[in-house]
Amino acid sequence: MHIADALLSPVVGGSFWAVSAALIGYSAKKVSLEADGSKTPLMGVLGAFVFAAQMINFSIPGTGSSGHLSGGLLLTLLLGPYRAFIALASVLVIQSLFFADGGLLALGCNIFNLAFFPAFVAFPFIYRIIAGNSVSPGKRAAGSMTAAIASLLMGAYCVVLETTLSGISELPFSTFLLFMLPIHLVIGIVEGLVTLAVVSFIMKTEPTLLAPQLAASSKPRLTLALFTIAALTLGGIISRFSSSLPDGLEWSMAKVSKQEKLHGRQDNVHDLFASLQNRTAFLPDYSFKISPNVIDKTALSASPVNPGTSVSGIVGSLSVLLLAGAAGFVLRKSLPNSQRGIANPRVK
Amino acid sequence: MKDIVVQNRNDQTPTLFLSIGDQTALILSAIFLFCVLSVPKYNLPAVITYASFPVLVITAAHIPVKPLLHRLLLLSPFVLIMAAANPWLDRRPFLDLFGMTISGGMISGMVIVVKTMVAITSLQLLTLLVPFYRLALALKRVGVPELFVTQLLLVYRYSFLLAEEAVSMKRARDMRSFDGKGKDLFTTAKLIGSLLIRTTSRAEKIYRAMTARGFQRRLPEKTEMPSFTRVDIATLVFSFLSLMAVRMLFIH
């Protein structure tokens, strides 16, 4: 489930960008430490494989609809956590660029939701604990199912969290969560079944492909996973608070800061933060809303006060749009062919 | 989905009146997206005004509009549901339009849709104007780890091959599947397993084909480009100023 750019506020999108970028850097370092160059092409191929596998749909029994593999757990089983994380992240980058799945700002969130959980949580702390390196089919089955379901549920939870924290959608946290979790439970079961079936198929026909999994690679630290989960739970609590009112993160930040003011703590820090944002003016104008009275005016009051949004505002903006189109047309016509280099004519 | 893959590969690189470097294009797109996406939830005019940037590029660079529109029609249902929920959940009157009351949710829902379209379009433009391998090199220059960039290039390169492989396997299956028999989860899982095996053997064969023709680890780098020129800097400054101007005008 890809989250889309337009549902995210820059603060939330940016934070997850930072987290995912750090994880990529971390994994890249780990992988280059392993110094097994022969696996680099394999990573590339398997990343592309995830893509291709998603084109083969199957019918989901009893529903009349069809689904496809998301592949996170499968790739981790084949490549180990670090390589799998990098491969999955690269798939998501390409999907965002070429398939309009998600988007640039949402990339951080999507990498986190779809790659972090299978690679760094579900595989090392669920699959391996249940199945270990055992070849017993029962243990493998239990391991894959649990791990797949858990990664999907955690991912879905994060989608809800990120969306409500952004406050662009009006859906309340708990409603949204109640909507998402059951769906992803089903998707998780299907994912687990398919992963299991694919793995046992490969075990039978080309067992050498599964070697990397059996040769235990170094595993991510438990503390990292625990810490992340704690942070996300906390986020959930905040969201639950905030989502009873619009403007999720901003509102809750306001509320928190208000409480802090009441308690007379951290006043300076908050002021500094707010004024910094004011001054840069570039960071979301949400900074204005952090002061509670603005919220009262724009978000909570029932009267239309936003001066930007009026009929004339919309008409104005539409004419700018038309003008821009016309300007482009003029620019195109006015230049002789030879002057119109390719996107970058310096490249030969 | 496959059509989209195909489309991108066949299109000639469109032309633009400005010649800016790839990093500049990348950075500009990022700044632009950031501006668009930080527009407050009820400010429709600002989002529409921002839409004029991609529109300018489309007309100036002579980019075929039809495929772009086609892509926009594929808006993720998830986004649409979220956008549609807003008018439902937020019914506070916001605007009076010829006696019709427009609610806050309607506006914010529309803002979501327009933002999505603008975001999608601008990424499409980036990928149309800058071929992928150059985009990847640009990423390397802005500090993305080399390992990751190589990975991106490999995934991209193999995707086309494997997409075709997957499509032909799916076709072979569909040709002999009837009444839903043959398309079930477990048959498909086997199919995916075979795809995986084929994938790796295909990769091996490609590797053979490459080494047979003198390939040694690195892809030949076809590009040598200066990092920043005056044109780049001018473009960056000018775009930045106009993006800020829109903010000043529309976002109070």
Added chain:
Amino acid sequence: MIIAEEVSFFYPDGTKALDNLSLTILAHESAGIIGANGAGKSTLVNHLNGFFLPHNGKISIAGLEIKKKNIEKIRQQVGLVFQNPDDQLFTARLYDDVLFGPLNLGMNKQDIDADAEKLLSNLGLWELRDKPPSHLSQGQKRFAAFATVLIMRPSLLVMDEPTSDLDPRNRRKLINLVNTLQSTKITVSHDLDFIWDTCDQAYIMAEGRITAHGATREILSNRELLEANGLELPLRLQK
């Protein structure tokens, strides 16, 4: 009976692969389609099973127009052997591949097993039945692809370049096999001697349309006609 009326087809990149093509093939006819590389033969073949739908014009097979809603019915009748056997074989075991179609058609497992054994032995593949198709030699793959289709007893059999990669003896075997089949047959091939031996009617294709048609031996001995369409006389008639 297969009827194509003014069919046009464009690939997404704009290539016009079929250009107002019209064609009628009678039931139980064995039709040969010949033409230069890139003439659009495989594109036409892909239409006969509904993989491509015409952008203009229409095609019908035994009275059924080729359309989304008829596709499954059509695929039950039409057996298509692709030009590239890799497009046809997809399971991890040759035998599973052969059984896949009949099982989905709901045929009786025992009958199928008996059929499969006969067919595979006949084609010299019985010993290889447990191999993954990707581990076969190219000619073995070609016969394997043929088997996966033949076992479904299609009432229309379409073969795209069936003899390439076959050794001379297997090619001969194929000629005999094809000649014993009672179904309507369409063969696309550059092996004009094969067409000579297996087809009643020959259709010449060039630049996306049918440019000539008639009795096979007449068409194939008309040197000027063949040369005008980028072809040559069959080898048996040369010298």
Added chain:
Amino acid sequence: MIIAEEVSFFYPDGTKALDNLSLTILAHESAGIIGANGAGKSTLVNHLNGFFLPHNGKISIAGLEIKKKNIEKIRQQVGLVFQNPDDQLFTARLYDDVLFGPLNLGMNKQDIDADAEKLLSNLGLWELRDKPPSHLSQGQKRFAAFATVLIMRPSLLVMDEPTSDLDPRNRRKLINLVNTLQSTKITVSHDLDFIWDTCDQAYIMAEGRITAHGATREILSNRELLEANGLELPLRLQK
């Protein structure tokens, strides 16, 4: 000069594909290798470029033994056209594929461009140069694969089933082209008439070994010998 001495090779599943094969091909000879499907021809071809290394015996090319450490040198001399063109073409644009080898060899870009234009025009592919190879017709792919190898001017050219999927006129073009090349040539083919037209020496392969060899016309007109090896007379000699 290519010398193979008692070479054996097994696939991982145990299939014995080469069985004590010995063979000598002289420099500047044009050698044809023929044999039934599954005889091991493609397996042998894969050895000539060091993709497979023999499990027993040894092979040397122009005095260089095929071994890990010589592989790079050998690959600069040997041009190999695979039986399946999909194994050969891998870039997103035909032209890039053609240039890939020469660029890696460090040839001069301008010379390559000129060469490529001449070669592609000659093969009728110049107009198609911007297409992705996977969007070509099967015969076009075959020629494309040929071009990617030919442009490197290998001193040993190995072609596995070069005529399949070619239309009669392109097949003729290939015969002429091959006959003008000065390099040592090894052609594996089921198209015995092609072998007849292009090869001086013919080698028959069966079950992983060479069972007969001699002047092409002698071998190819020996009906009993051919039939004993699962082959037939060339079509031109039939009837």
